[in-house]
Amino acid sequence: MYYTSTRDSSVKVTAAQAITNGISKEGGLYVPCEIPSISRDFIKELSELDYIGRAKKILSLYLTDFSEEELDYCVGGAYAAGKFSAKEVAPTVTLENGVSILELWHGPTCAFKDMALQLLPYLLTTSAKKTADGKQIVILVATSGDTGKAALEGFKDVENTNVLVFYPNDGVSAMQKLQMCTQEGDNVAVCAIKGNFDDAQTSVKEIFTSDALKAKLAENNMMFSSANSINWGRLVPQIVYYFSTYCDLLNQGKIELGDKINIVVPTGNFGNILAAYYAREMGVPIKKLICASNANNVLTEFIESGFYNKDRDFYTTISPSMDILVSSNLERLLYHLSGDNDAFVNDCMEGLFEDGNYTVNKAVYEKIRGIFEGGFCDDDATKATIGDIYKRFNYLCDTHTAVAVTVYYNYLRKTADNTPAVIASTASPYKFCPAVLEAVASQKDSGEDGFALMQQLNTITDVPIPAPLAAIKNKPVRFDKVVERSDMTDVVLDMLGI
Ligand SMILES: *Cc1c(COP(=O)(O)O)cnc(C)c1O
Numbered sequence: 001m002y003y004t005s006t007r008d009s010s011v012k013v014t015a016a017q018a019i020t021n022g023i024s025k026e027g028g029l030y031v032p033c034e035i036p037s038i039s040r041d042f043i044k045e046l047s048e049l050d051y052i053g054r055a056k057k058i059l060s061l062y063l064t065d066f067s068e069e070e071l072d073y074c075v076g077g078a079y080a081a082g083k084f085s086a087k088e089v090a091p092t093v094t095l096e097n098g099v100s101i102l103e104l105w106h107g108p109t110c111a112f113k114d115m116a117l118q119l120l121p122y123l124l125t126t127s128a129k130k131t132a133d134g135k136q137i138v139i140l141v142a143t144s145g146d147t148g149k150a151a152l153e154g155f156k157d158v159e160n161t162n163v164l165v166f167y168p169n170d171g172v173s174a175m176q177k178l179q180m181c182t183q184e185g186d187n188v189a190v191c192a193i194k195g196n197f198d199d200a201q202t203s204v205k206e207i208f209t210s211d212a213l214k215a216k217l218a219e220n221n222m223m224f225s226s227a228n229s230i231n232w233g234r235l236v237p238q239i240v241y242y243f244s245t246y247c248d249l250l251n252q253g254k255i256e257l258g259d260k261i262n263i264v265v266p267t268g269n270f271g272n273i274l275a276a277y278y279a280r281e282m283g284v285p286i287k288k289l290i291c292a293s294n295a296n297n298v299l300t301e302f303i304e305s306g307f308y309n310k311d312r313d314f315y316t317t318i319s320p321s322m323d324i325l326v327s328s329n330l331e332r333l334l335y336h337l338s339g340d341n342d343a344f345v346n347d348c349m350e351g352l353f354e355d356g357n358y359t360v361n362k363a364v365y366e367k368i369r370g371i372f373e374g375g376f377c378d379d380d381a382t383k384a385t386i387g388d389i390y391k392r393f394n395y396l397c398d399t400h401t402a403v404a405v406t407v408y409y410n411y412l413r414k415t416a417d418n419t420p421a422v423i424a425s426t427a428s429p430y431k432f433c434p435a436v437l438e439a440v441a442s443q444k445d446s447g448e449d450g451f452a453l454m455q456q457l458n459t460i461t462d463v464p465i466p467a468p469l470a471a472i473k474n475k476p477v478r479f480d481k482v483v484e485r486s487d488m489t490d491v492v493l494d495m496l497g498i
Contacts (some may be wrong), residue, residue: 001064003030003232006335007349009342015063016127019233020137022226027209028345030232031332036061038283040257047247051089052079054247055119055240061282062236066126074122078237083108083118085466090115090241092248095393098418099408100254101401101425102245109179110428110466111321112272113150116229116237120151121158123233124225128160136222138496139163140207142200144268144321145176146427148190149183151227156185163227164495165190166200169482172320175431175450175469182475189495190479193488196314198326203488204228213489220498229271230328238275239282245422246284255420260287264411264423266404267291267299268322270329272424277333277371287419292407293376294319299327303374306365308348311356318379318435319399321426326352334360337367375407379435382406386429386439396440396463399432401425430454430469 003018005011007028013021018030038061046054055075063071079089086106093101107114128137139161141151148165155163165180169192172180180190193200207213208224217223229235242263249255263286265273273291280286293299295315302308310325317323331345338344344361351358360368377385385402389395397405404423412418429436433453437443441460446453451473454465483491 001036001062002033004033004340005029005342006031006331006345007342009340014065014131015232016065016130019123019127019231020131020223020225022224022231023205023208025209027205028342029230029328029331031335032062035278035281035336037281043243043246043250043284044257046243047250051240051244052076054244055079055237058240058243059236063123065130070126074119074126077122078119084114088248090244092245092252092422094252094254095389095395095423098420100245100249100420100422101395101397102241102422103425104241105398105426105428107150108153108468109146109149110431110469111146111150112424112426113146114153115241116234117147117150117154117227119237120227120231120233121154121161125158125160127233132223134160134221136220137161137225138217138222138492139225139227140204140492141165141227142197142204143167143172144197144323145172146321146431147228149176149179152180152183152185152188152190155227156183156188158187162187162496163189164492166193166204166488168192168196168200169194171196171316171323173432175433176320178450178472178477179469181477181479182472183478184475191488191491192482193485194482195485197324198314199485201228201326201328203485207489207492210489213492216493216498217496220496222496222498228328229269235271235275235278235329238272239278242276242279242286243284249420249422258285260285260419262286262288262290262417262419262421264290264292264404264408264421266319266322266400266424266426267293268324268327270299270327270333272426274329274332280371281336288373288417289371290373290375290404290408290411292404293374294322294382294403295376295378296323296325297376298325299330300374300376302330303368303372306360306368307357308352308359309357310352318382318432319403321400322403334364337364373411375410377403377406377410383435383439385409386436390440390461396429396436396461397425398427398429399435400427402439428466428469429463430457430465433457
């Protein structure tokens with residue numbers, strides 16, 4: 001299996017090279033040259049395995065340059081007993097007849113990013129041994145909140161790596177900020193920037209692709225890599241849980257082998273839902289992929305019209321990990337749906353860069369319509385849903401998950417498509433206490449500290465507080481720097497001492 005670039009299909013690299021490089025040198029994203037396909041029997045076999053077994057089988061289809069021992073080491077390490085608070089790692093629970101929730105937040109940072117970022121350090125260090133001859137790997141992350149913490153936690157004290165996280169100062173929740181600023185580990189740093197997530201992401205991409213900086217790192221036997229979802233090593237672990245949820249539905253007797261399901265994903269950078277697209281292309285019986293957005297509804301408009309337009313108002317919402325106007329991973333979808341057309345992708349990305357928008361051609365648009373549905377909701381609807389499903393089903397969900405639940409039920413009302421649905425749940429409700437408390441107890445934001453709010457939510461709902469969140473209380477703040485965008489390069493060099 002080889003990988004090519006969305007912006008230059010003459011590129012041909014191994015999985016290990018794709019993972020170590022993070023992004024292709026002309027700025028494109030790595031994609032598999034061919035998407036492997038699987039049979040019904042393969043799904044049946046998977047359904048008899050535990051999560052680690054399922055992950056190994058699927059990863060072996062994509063990481064063909066990894067030995068079986070290497071895969072055992074990587075997957076076994078990432079999802080070892082005790083790392084995730086649920087023994088199934090990513091359990092599928094029933095909301096009501098025909099509607100299930102795939103809980104992806106039982107890892108150490110209580111958000112779905114752990115599913116990939118617990119595995120990525122293993123994949124990256126194993127890949128670097130094959131390709132980067134002993135270079136120190138410098139991980140730069142732009143985060144809308146959850147990736148940063150999950151990357152810090154995944155890479156802390158991993159030998160031969162540094163991890164540096166930039167986040168928008170006013171764009172993450174108080175608990176997310178506290179989680180990052182109290183991070184432990186000798187190879188980590190965290191810095192806030194004045195600007196929003198797209199600013200942070202654009203600047204990190206610029207730093208990555210700067211020849212001058214790359215040369216400077218090379219002189220010091222270092223190289224950049226990425227833990228953002230533009231790295232193939234982030235995406236491939238996410239494909240696994242869409243297979244796994246299908247297997248769980250089979251084992252729960254909710255579906256028969258071959259039955260179709262719908263998948264609903266609260267979407268920001270388009271990584272999580274793209275993983276579901278790969279699972280669908282590989283042969284998991286999935287009818288529709290339903291892409292849920294908050295008030296930043298650029299993807300809803302795109303799916304409905306084929307017109308992508310980032311020049312619009314930016315909203316700071318109660319689902320901050322989805323406050324994104326440039327969904328990087330969409331580039332991969334454009335590549336696949338256009339029949340591996342790198343010129344087409346270059347045109348779109350140039351349009352986006354120069355004019356802030358692009359329109360896809362009719363063939364691509366029709367493919368999108370056949371696979372995807374889009375929907376969005378605002379903060380009020382999000383809160384109403386949290387309250388409603390707590391009352392009706394005694395199920396407490398976070399703000400991001402609630403966006404997906406809202407969009408799903410709107411879709412169901414509109415289409416009457418009652419195909420069994422799985423809604424991806426991406427964070428613990430305890431990461432977003434102010435909004436969740438308001439939703440379930442009509443409690444206005446009291447400005448109390450995050451711990452008091454967690455306690456209140458626990459008292460009202462009896463849902464246990466995740467241990468890693470409770471533990472932050474006793475940790476000192478280690479990072480409090482806020483810089484201008486233009487100073488980010490200096491922060492990088494400063495941290496590396498070069
Ligand atoms: C990152 C994140 C999302 C969005 O996922 P993408 O892969 O960026 O689309 C949704 N919910 C939560 C809680 C997240 O952390």
